[in-house]
Amino acid sequence: MDGGIAVLGQVAFWGLYSGCIYILLATGLNLIFGVMKVVNFAHGEFLMLGTYITFFFFVLSGFNPYLLLFLSIPILIGAGIIVERLCFRPILGTGKLNEIFISLGLIYIFQNGVAMVFTDEWRSMKSPFADLTIAVGPIQLPLDYIIIVAVTAIILVCLSVFLNRTTTGKAIRASSQNRKGAMLMGINVERMDMLTFGIGAGLAGAAGTLWAVSGQVFNPYMGSVPAIKGFAIIILGGLGSIPGAIIGGLAIGMVENFTAFFLGGSWKDAISFILLIVVLLVKPTGLFGEEGE
């Protein structure tokens, strides 16, 4: 019996860890959606870029991969700003479907750009702490997973301090709550759009680094499914609500890992969509959503 609890505890911890990746993706998507009301299906490509940046510089320099967060986040903030300026700004307000379609174009560009440089084979990298585990009661926890959970928590705390305490952060929240009102208060909402998109991409980049460090395999086409799950999470957790994204991300991480454990690995992806469809059947605006955007 004790062994059973240990296994369940292990699975729950995997859920917590994979939830971290989803939380970072969903928080970024939620920020972007809150401010710009834009749906960027190419968000997973930022995750993919993050893993490849980490992989490339890790192989090149041999630095501790966690330090590479300070590289992948700024690079992706820059990439996000460029993408917003060139692709999303021109079509802002022309309809939800256009945003989805333009992200399809971006998906093709990013995936195959990376495939051209790194080929499309599956890769993985080994973290320097890969063999270390810490025993918590009967459960053996890999040190990497603990660091990943901690790093995610630190990133989220930094984000919330930035959003709540700094002037720029307050301006972002204001544009998210009422775009016109923010404009009247002298906030440059277009600059906030760029910044928010950049932060969202940066969070996805951080998720990418954590993905690579954890030893999971990756290839240039890995991003689409996690990104769409990110959307499932923000629909579940409520549009524009960051606590919702955190709870939703954890929930999806847990549900996925328990499903994979009980039903077999092939159901890992499908289960989050089943959950999403069931929720939307009962409540077409999402669990906490007020308006059907």
Add this chain to the structure above:
Amino acid sequence: MRLAQVRTPRNLLAAVILALALIVPFLVGQNLYLLTVLVLMLIFIIYSSAWNFLTFSGQGSLGHAAFLGLGGYAASLAAVRLGLPPLLTLVLGGLFSAFIGILIGITCVRLREWFLAMVTFGFAVIIQTLVVSQLAPVTGGWDGFAVPKIVPTSIPGYLVLEYYVVLLLAVLVLVLFYFLLRSRIGLALAAIRENETEARAAGINPVPFKLFAFGLSAFVSGIAGGLEIFHFGYITPEIFGIDLSFWPIIYSITGGLGTLAGPVIGTIVVTLLWDGLNVLGLTYGRFIIIGILLVLIIIFLPRGLVSLPGEIEKRWKRKGE
């Protein structure tokens, strides 16, 4: 009066394209590569027209490969297990696909735009998972299974025959959509697309019309799926892939969303570009070029290539003034 109506430049163009399509096999002769490209092009014209038909009702789908695959699997299972002729099982596959399509449609009618996109994407993932896990004893899992061809390879010039069969079906599908969109159904769909609340106020119940559009789109996609499978002579779960969900969208946007000619022109242009770039050896580069093309078209030509002549004319007139 009636003759003048028939002789518009648009209809003339359609007639020219049809005539070209009819004589093309004689031009390429026995070049099997080109014939294969043409057959696949026609299959994708059917498929993207079906996807595009859904947008006439104000709905969209990011997971249409689900219907392509369902049609393909149903048709090929019927052909292999029951020994029915492929042309008959095509219709069975379409009907099965439409049945599931209407079930999915029921869950979707209340959703708007990108929620709908997510749910349809999700269904494609779920169906693929079912096919490779729980249904694997029937479907052969990831390995798939061999299926007969539409026209047996033993007949000389089978690919040319196949081309004409697919061409006939493509023309039938386009004519069907043409008349549907001109009928009261088409008007109702347009009303729902433009403003659902106003359509309700005018006495149109959107639900049956949306379900009809979903079902018909799934039916035609299922037939396209069956055609694709019977063309290759083999089926695997990759038919549910994300790529196959995205292609009809790319074709329709390039050609022009919400027009009958859009998917046709888009499919022709993108397929030719695609295979042309392949011949040049740009394996990954062609994806990037298609991606850039898509982004540019959405930003600068939101109504697709179909609107290009009109836009150029507008520019000219503005310059003249």
